[in-house]
Amino acid sequence: MTGPLLEVRDLATHFFTRAGIVKAVDGISFTLHPGEVLGLVGESGSGKTVTGFSLLGLVDPPGRIVRGSIRFEGRELVGMHPIELRRMRGRRLAMVFQDPTTTLNPVLTIAEQMRLALTAHERLPEAALRKRCIEVLTIAGMPDAARRLDAYPHQFSGGMRQRVAIAIALLHRPPLIVADEPTTALDVSIQAQILTEMKSLVREMGTSLIWISHDLATVSSLADRIAVMYAGRIVEDGPTVAVLRNPRHPYTGGLLESLPAHTAPGRELAQIRGMTPSLLNLPQGCPFAPRCDRADAICGSAPDVVQAAGRSLRCHHPLQWVAA
Amino acid sequence: MSAPLVVADAVSKRFTPRLSLGERLAVRLGSPVESRTVHAVDRVSLTIQKGEVLGLVGESGCGKSTLGRILTGILPPSEGHVLLDGRPIMTGGRRPAKIDRRIQMVFQNPFASLNPRMPIGKAISEGPIAHGLVRRDRATTYVADWLARVGLDADYAERYPHQFSGGQRQRIAVARALAMQPDVIVCDEPVASLDVSIQAQIINLFLELRRELALTMLFISHDLSVVKHLCDRVAVMYLGRIVEVAQAAALYAAPQHPYTRGLLDSIPKLRLDETPVTFYPIAGELPTPLAPPSGCHFHTRCPIAEERCRVTAPPLVQVGDRREAACLLVPATDARGYAVPSCMPGGPPAASPTPGLPLS
Numbered sequence: 001m002t003g004p005l006l007e008v009r010d011l012a013t014h015f016f017t018r019a020g021i022v023k024a025v026d027g028i029s030f031t032l033h034p035g036e037v038l039g040l041v042g043e044s045g046s047g048k049t050v051t052g053f054s055l056l057g058l059v060d061p062p063g064r065i066v067r068g069s070i071r072f073e074g075r076e077l078v079g080m081h082p083i084e085l086r087r088m089r090g091r092r093l094a095m096v097f098q099d100p101t102t103t104l105n106p107v108l109t110i111a112e113q114m115r116l117a118l119t120a121h122e123r124l125p126e127a128a129l130r131k132r133c134i135e136v137l138t139i140a141g142m143p144d145a146a147r148r149l150d151a152y153p154h155q156f157s158g159g160m161r162q163r164v165a166i167a168i169a170l171l172h173r174p175p176l177i178v179a180d181e182p183t184t185a186l187d188v189s190i191q192a193q194i195l196t197e198m199k200s201l202v203r204e205m206g207t208s209l210i211w212i213s214h215d216l217a218t219v220s221s222l223a224d225r226i227a228v229m230y231a232g233r234i235v236e237d238g239p240t241v242a243v244l245r246n247p248r249h250p251y252t253g254g255l256l257e258s259l260p261a262h263t264a265p266g267r268e269l270a271q272i273r274g275m276t277p278s279l280l281n282l283p284q285g286c287p288f289a290p291r292c293d294r295a296d297a298i299c300g301s302a303p304d305v306v307q308a309a310g311r312s313l314r315c316h317h318p319l320q321w322v323a324a
Numbered sequence: 325m326s327a328p329l330v331v332a333d334a335v336s337k338r339f340t341p342r343l344s345l346g347e348r349l350a351v352r353l354g355s356p357v358e359s360r361t362v363h364a365v366d367r368v369s370l371t372i373q374k375g376e377v378l379g380l381v382g383e384s385g386c387g388k389s390t391l392g393r394i395l396t397g398i399l400p401p402s403e404g405h406v407l408l409d410g411r412p413i414m415t416g417g418r419r420p421a422k423i424d425r426r427i428q429m430v431f432q433n434p435f436a437s438l439n440p441r442m443p444i445g446k447a448i449s450e451g452p453i454a455h456g457l458v459r460r461d462r463a464t465t466y467v468a469d470w471l472a473r474v475g476l477d478a479d480y481a482e483r484y485p486h487q488f489s490g491g492q493r494q495r496i497a498v499a500r501a502l503a504m505q506p507d508v509i510v511c512d513e514p515v516a517s518l519d520v521s522i523q524a525q526i527i528n529l530f531l532e533l534r535r536e537l538a539l540t541m542l543f544i545s546h547d548l549s550v551v552k553h554l555c556d557r558v559a560v561m562y563l564g565r566i567v568e569v570a571q572a573a574a575l576y577a578a579p580q581h582p583y584t585r586g587l588l589d590s591i592p593k594l595r596l597d598e599t600p601v602t603f604y605p606i607a608g609e610l611p612t613p614l615a616p617p618s619g620c621h622f623h624t625r626c627p628i629a630e631e632r633c634r635v636t637a638p639p640l641v642q643v644g645d646r647r648e649a650a651c652l653l654v655p656a657t658d659a660r661g662y663a664v665p666s667c668m669p670g671g672p673p674a675a676s677p678t679p680g681l682p683l684s
Contacts, residue, residue, distance in 0.1 A: 043519040157609050187383040188546065192590035192605035199600075214520060217592040221601035245596050258524035260553035261594065265572065268531055269553070271524040275489050 003074075005175055005208050006032040006055075011068035011078075013047075013054045016061075022279045024050040024063065026232035029305070029312075034175065037202055037209045039223030039240065041216055045276055047232040048212045049098075052178045055210070056095050057085045073175070091121045094169035098181040100161035104153040110137075110164055111149040117168050132171065139205075140167040141197040159190035166198075173205060180212045195221060216255065220244055228252045231277055231287035238311030248311070248318040251288050286316065327410065328371035329540050330395065330427075330508055335404035337365040337390050362613045364390040366564035367404070369640070372508070377534060377541040379555030379572065381548055381587070385610060387564040389432075389512050392544045396429040396510045397422035408508065425455050428501035432513035434493030438485040438500075445471075445481025448500045457505055470499040474529060491522035495529065502533070510542045515550060523550070530554060548591055552576050557646075560584045563613055563621040566640060570647035580649040583622045620652065628653055 009029050015022040025047040032038050042048045053059050055070060057077060070077040072093065077085065097103045105113055114133045118124060124132070130149065137145035140163040153161055162182055169177050179198075183191040199222060202209050213219050219226060220240055227237040228249065236249040247253040256262065257270035274291040277283060283290055289299040294317040303314045340361045343351065364387040372378045382388045393399040395406055397413040400420035406413050413424040431437035438447060448470060449463040458466045468478035474495040485493055494514060501509050511530075515523045527550060533539055545551050551558055552572055559569045560583065568581040579585045586606035595601050608625040611617055617624045623633040633652055641656040643649045 043521060159609060187610070188548075188590045189383060189586060189606040190609065192592070192603040195592065196603045196605055215592070216520075217594045220595040221592045221603075241596060241598055244594060255520055256594075258521060259594065260524075260527065260549045263553070265553050266531065268528050269524040271528055272521040273525075275491060275522065276519065 004031045004071075005034045005036075005073065007069075007071040008055075009069045009071075011051070011054060011070060012066045013050050013059055013063055014066050015063040020280045022063075023232050023282065024279060025054060027068070028229070028232075028234045029068075030227055030234060030237060032176070032208050032210065034208055035202070035206045036225065037211060037223045039219030039226045040210055040212045040229060041214065041219050041226055042229030043214055043276055045231075045279060046229040047279075048229050049180055051229070052095065052180050052210065052212055055178055056089055056093060057082070058095075087121070090117060090174070091172045092174050093176040093178065094172070094174045096162075096165050096169050096177065096179040096182045099185055100158055100165050101153075101185075103165055104161060106153055109150050109152055110156075113164075114149075114168055114171060117171050121172055133167075136167040136170045137164070139170060139197075139201060140164070141193065142167065157190075159186050159194065162186060162194060163197075166194075170201075170205075170207075174207070176208045176210070178210045178212070181214070182211075183218065184213065184215070191218070198222060216244070216259070228255075231282055232279060233287065233314060234312070235288065235314050236312070238309075242309075242311060248313050249288075249315050250292050250294050250317070250319060253319050254291075286314075292317075326374070329374040329376075329409060330370075330372040330542075331407040331410075332368060332370040332391075332395060333404050333407065334367045334369055335365060335391070335394055335401045335406065336363070336367050337387070337394060337399065338363055338402045360614060363564050363616060364613065365394065365401070366616075368561075368564075368566050369404075370395075370559060370566065370569075372540055372542060374507075374540055375538050376557060377539075377543055377555045379551035379558040380542060380544045380561060381546065381551050381558060382561035383546060383587075383610060385563075385613060386561045387613070388544050388561050391561070392429070392510045392512050392542060395542060396427050397424060398429065425451070425504050426507040428504045428506040428509050430494075430497050430501050430509060430511040430514050433517050434490060434497050435485075435517075437497055438493060440485050443482050443484055444488075444496050447485075448481075448496070448503045451500070451504050455504065457503075466503070470503045471496075473502065473533070474499045489522075490518050491525055494518060494526055498529065498533070502537070508540045508542070510544070512544045513546065514543075516545065516547065527554060548576075548588065560587070563611065563616050565621060565650065567622065567651070568647070568649045569640070570644075570649075574644075574647060580643050580647065580654045581622075581651050582626050582628055582653075586625075586627075620650075 010027050011025060012027050013025040015024055028051060040048045040051060054065055059065060065078050068078065111133060115129060118129055118132065133149055134145045142148065142160060142163050156164065183194050211219060211222055223240050225238065226240045226243045227234045230251050236243060236252050243252065244256065247256055254272040258272060260269060263269050272291055277287055285300040285302050289295040298316045303316045306313050338361050368391060380388045380391065390399065394401045400414055408424055408426060413427060414420040414422055445467045448467045452458045452466065453460055453463060467481050471478050471480060476492065476495055488496065515526050518526060543551060543555055555572050557569065558572050558575045559566050560581065562583050568584045575584065579588055589604040590606060606625050611624055619635045620633045620638050623629040626633065636652060638650045638652045640648045640650040643654050644657055
């Protein structure tokens, strides 16, 4: 196995707002190998989107990366010159956003938008350019791509728009794609189509993928590894099946137990009490402690990351290890 | 079985945008103008028994929210009518008005359904006071009771919606609906905008209220797992029509209509072993409700469609014990599962190549 494609160490992105410092991402570390799919799971406000934005250098003021490192293909992205970063973005790492209705330019045809994305990094004769566009659109599951290339975004359904966005991300065959809730806005039958296509795509092109979602089931169908985020931190990280079968962090356990599929119909669901904390004034120590049944005095100090058997965990009182 | 509490009888809803000045001129001059009528709901008949929770599922644009609003009496149907306890819930005539407070609604987005300038206590008490359910001077304790019932503090009544989280707002919206002392509540995607850990709290609230208040509910959702958990019976909608109705357990165990089957196959399930997940997605996309396909609306995406599906719109027929489906290829049966002869009016032909496929 070659070295990791992406190595994030102690990354922290804070937003300096008038109300105070919002620690959206606060010291996360993970590693991604070539061809690997990482599912980044968390609720709204857990910092999963800001993590994606930080990787691509898309964090705007009042936010900035305050510490940590992002090593991608052996190069440090934190502190890289904006022009150099721009040369990487789209070519070496690309992003697919949540809402396909707002990420495409409504006044340009699909062909035009794809041309802009292509010519930002390479010069190609017109014929080759169109050929490439049709090729990636077809890979992304667009039927009859040649004819639809000259249509405008409003002429497509939500699912087709997301396919266009995925196709644009694929144009330069980047080694890493960050997809931020790409199927959340879509209907289940369309979501299933796109998940199927993403699976074969990752396998055929060997692309690494960071799939950000709040939906454990969606992520589990796609990801090799899962990282669970809570209040700006990765609380648990490990191989998908291991984490889902045997969650160690009480938050992961609580999330899994609260799924309706986990309880007989009509019975009360297990629920995590309270609500997600405000990132403006996080509790001292473990941010999950106020909602956690296992919390005690020691949780007033932040737990260190413990690593074992390919998994990492941040908890003073992890759930029992169950032998598979 | 007693008479159902809520009856929707062949309800249709069409939306036609008003023509622009230019288009009206064109019509006056005799040139044809393209019809833009959306058939949101197409002759839907439904019943809800007292104390029953009926789930209504379907993808966006299938008309489930419109149907919910018609059942609540917010929208007048273009055709058909809704009865509560045998009496219409709306006046007839040119300007139909809702005349029954006993059906209330909880909307999807608690950020939009609560007036940001009104303290929540007032939002809850406004309706009951207007309808004479409570005297103005007793309103404070009345509100406090309902807030307690949905798990909120009584002294929150003076606060404004922005001071609450999404889950709390949805509790407030539920309290507001319940304060009208309805017999039926219609919930339109009440947990869709909430975080996973908060969803479970609100689902539990519904379970608890149902148990304590013997509520009759229509629960509209695109989330099939939530519906499975909460509902007794489920109706599946596709492009304005009901394609299948069955008891929840039976529907999930052995869906009869090919659309229901496809929908259930599309739900991602939690992967708990190393076997890779394979989806069997429904091919193609939802056709536009502006020009729904002829015959069976689903024939353009259906894996088993035949020539006659293009032509004949299948009626909703009984296909077993307390279940109905609208598919030419699903054999009609009586409650014991015996085939109904094809000479029955409206019944499909007896020879059918498709047995009810179980879920894989």
